[in-house]
Amino acid sequence: MSEALHVEVKGLTVTARNAAGEVFPIVSGIDFALKRGEVLALIGESGSGKTTIALTLLGHARPGATIAGGSIRVGEHDLTRLDRAALAQLRGNRIAYIAQSAASAFNPSRTIMDQVIEPALIHDLMPRAQAEAKAVELFRALALPFPDTIGARYPHQLSGGQLQRLMAAMALITDPELVILDEPTTALDVTTQIEVLRAFKAVVLERGATAIYVSHDLAVVAQMADQIVVLSQGRIREAGAAAQILHAPADDYTKTLMAAARPAIRPAPEKIALPAAPLLEIRGMTAGYGKIGKDGRPRIPVLRDINLTIERGATLGVIGESGSGKSTIARVIAGLLPPASGQVLLDGEALPPGLQGRSRDQFRRVQLVFQNADTALNPAHSVGRILARPLAFYHGLKGNAARMRVLELLDLIRLPATLIDRPIGGLSGGQKQRINLARALAADPQLILCDEVTSALDTVVGAAILELMAELRRELGITTMFISHDISTVRAICDDILVLYSGTMVETGPRTAFGVAPFHPYTDLLIGSVPEMRAGWLEESHAGAAPPPIGEISDHPDLCRFLPRCAARVDGLCNTTPPPRRPLTKGSQILCHHGDESLCPL
Amino acid sequence: MAGASTRSGMSAALTLIGKRFASSLLTLLLVSMTIFVIAQLLPGDAAQEALGQSATPEQVAALRHEMGLDRPAHVRYVSWLAGMVSGDPGQSLVANMPVSEVIAERLPNSLLLAALSALVAVPVALAIGIGSAMNRGGRIDRALNIVTLSMVAVPEFLVATIAVLIFSVKLRWLPSIAMASSDMGWGDYLRGVAMPILTLSVIVIAQMARMTRAAVIDQMDRPYVEMAVLKGVAPVRIVLRHIMPNAIAPIVNAMALSLSYLLGGAVIVETIFNYPGLASLMVNAVTSRDMPLLQACAMIFCAAYLILMLIADVTAILANPRLRAQ
Amino acid sequence: MMASAFQRAKALPVSGKVGLALVIFWLAVAVFGPMLAPYPVGAFVAYDVFDGQSAKHWLGSDYLGRDVLSRLLSGARYTVGLAAAAALLASTTGTALALTAAVGGAKVDEPLSRFMDMLISIPSKIFSLVLVAAFGSSLGLLLLIAAFTYVPGNYRIARALAVNLAQMDYVQVARARGEGRFHIAIAEILPNMIHPLLADFGLRFVFIVLLLSGLSFLGLGVQPPDADLGSLVRENISGLGEGALAILAPAVAIATLTVGVNLLIDAIGFSGKGKGR
Ligand SMILES: Nc1ncnc2c1ncn2[C@@H]1O[C@H](COP(=O)(O)OP(=O)(O)OP(=O)(O)O)[C@@H](O)[C@H]1O
């Protein structure tokens, strides 16, 4: 046994029991080893067993699963041979864990400080006062706001990115020698992810702890790892040094993963030579939730002054971070949420604001496809029933004619006809998303609103769905609004792009305009935050730099919404005057005080 | 900064509690209307009924006037409600004395029985509930599950009969008829009410324990509990320090629901053991169609239920940092 | 269909199998019981009152010397039949109202839910006592009273389910498709509530059995000459001091029925949450 190896896993097998009581392996034959201070990344799609393996390094298996074989050596201990009490001694002490979703991994009823210092207290490592002082020090190192008082808050008072960093503080309070990070940035927006990654890299890795980093995102892993282990269906597909896996993958599966992670730019299909009348037009739309007040704004305003057009046959990409109001735009167009003001025109005619008053034909022409096919398809219905409903509802198709059409649709989305009588429950995520798409197509719509249709899917499956959508678009000439939080996807498949920040359009323009600088400062941050698949990107990227100090912010309601985070803000201007909408020479329009000249140096 | 937010949070919680209190009062008012409508307006003419079919219309009219039945419904409702609030809910038709006196005699008995049963039931239920949650899926848990599952479905009179069979027929420890009077010593009193307490507790414990277990288990599946395990926190500390602060609200809610059962639901136990409580008084009121007495009893039980639920909700507000410190 | 039901029954844990057996047993007794009774229900056939178990009278005799087994077989029909009908009525009414509230928007939902919340804060035994006092207790009225008492509980659970489901994406899709409210309630929401609703139906049934036999025990339920299981306990209450079989038998009968239903619901595994009895 080599002295230099800190962690060594050999022949690890974890089993679980299915409903019928049979034991089956979730992961098996796992071997890897790492030296003190190294970072090893476990990468794979959902269900590939990443978290299961990560947890075994704490000697833990989720209820229902058992560590059935192999050895897990950390330092001088073999975790498979330790009893409960001995494991508890190691956990949160010499081995620490950073969970996937910090938002749910913190106890909602206890203060942050209580939870952060708990590992130090229960393992009797230091007195309370010293632990608190050390926690504050860590908060500061992790670039958290208000490091001295943030500990008094409760989890619900903090953002996801902050909680994720606080989770790191909790892990580091005992100076562990091994840290397990389980998808620590997956739940975050890219622009937040980069901040958290920086903090992790600065604090976790540079303290010399050995780390295991679990992720599905190769580009993130490229920033962190010395070694990469690629998993699929509970087995190791390929393992090796990070540079080798990233630049010269040997395994086919790794190659597919790499390919899917970098979406190919699809040539826009030739526009159909129709008079260039816009199919959809939105004028001066404001929308939100809650009662509409006297000033004409809803109690919880979400969208402000949205203006957009989509040409017949074109695809408009809508991009923005979580909560920016992307889905709300789709809901307004579909009639699910009447706007507070403004108009939605379809083919030149104004749609009634809500569901009431829309004709069946108007309903038919706009179809909505939701993100999560698990919840978008009624689990009580069969595939055939789901697809037949719009056929009967809009086109009066019944009996055999309807069945023929359903079969055609299944063919169109490349699914076998045998699925027709299957209940939804048994289908895979990708199959469900195809059915979800086919249901919209069954209406024979003019416009489909696709809300994050690939976000819930693994990259490889998602890439196939995008492929299918591109094909359908070529064949059927359907106009699409494509909502996504992922700028690379949007850049790959859309003709025009709209960037949304906190409910305002900050930049709009053709796809080409998003390939070249200058950008609106938020677009710049968004693009600059997308990790690149090479080591060293994190250090080089300037995205997420701290905004310069500014004076007092006036209470004008239409000030730039990006002001608090903007690295290009101008004191005396941005904090007093609402920004104008102005064109850039590259072809886009931005909402900013800066123009072509002043943005260039960014 | 944190201090300021907590202070404003505290006042937010107070507002919330105030609202909750107002809503309870409103509900109580609506309940009183419902009970009044059902008891007074729907069943037809009380005067006619009192006099029987042979009475002349004049006699009926006279009695109606005497009983105040010729006044419009809302006037009668308001005067009844005013009476309730001021502690004079009218004259008991059967006992021929003020309802307030009849009730004053019985209410303390009921409260005492409920309090003693709660004293027995709450700790036992908590222990069973938390214990079986910690042993989830194990032998003890499964056995307790079957036992409590059965107990919640068993009729009170079976529990009572079995208790009598065991403790007074076989063992001859306890009397089978409850005796409670003010001139009894505590020892005799307790012996007298042991059987009703036992019966009530058995039923309430099962209910409470199940709800407690459910509340604890609901929390056990949360990611923060797994996180605590991975921090090396010991099981007992996990339950006490991590789970309890989150489970306290549903547990108190379960307690409140079960305690409300100890008052109004004790009808059968009181009747079986001849215990002079409020619930059996209400049964007498039903048998003799003594509406003023019946309405007053019903209102007391509803008010008790609402108070208990109010306490549970206030606990929930105070236990939840989201509501306490916004 | 039959085969799959059989498969499922086989997959139940022991407690579930016991529960299922008890439920089937009592359903059979409710249907065929009176035909199997060894003696006429009202006949005085034993020489002694409160006889113990004997070859002639399997469950002994009652306070008037009637055959307890025969009375039990006929009483079960009242208990099971009334409770099943009332539970069905309560569940369908509650669920129909809940669906209306879920798809009807705040204007329908708020007043309805407020009203139901108010009714729910009248403890069920108290509520039924007031109703019995006001309306009396013929068999038909008892059925209505029991059903009415448990509508709010079912409504609360069904509404919570329906409101959650109404937020689901597939319901939003159906709304955006232009579907009417009725279609949404019946075709999109209801099918996904069936399992918890069945469990709730079982629970309501148990509550109603306990309520009705409790009322009968108090002399406020099923009136002589009709007698349900609760009435049998009441008739023989004078035997309590000696722990007579005549009082134990009907009480045990009720318990096996309700416990059986409970065990079955628990084993199937989608138990709803009720307010308790
Ligand atoms: N029913 C609602 N009531 C009140 N606020 C809501 C409601 N639905 C959404 N919001 C708020 O509106 C804002 C925009 O929500 P929306 O769902 O449109 O965001 P999104 O950009 O689609 O985000 P995501 O990427 O997370 O899907 C958010 O702040 C959200 O909290």
Ligand code: SF4
């Ligand atoms: S207006 Fe000012 S604050 Fe807003 S994006 Fe432009 S520079 Fe930044």
Ligand SMILES: [Mg+2]
């Ligand atoms: Mg969204």
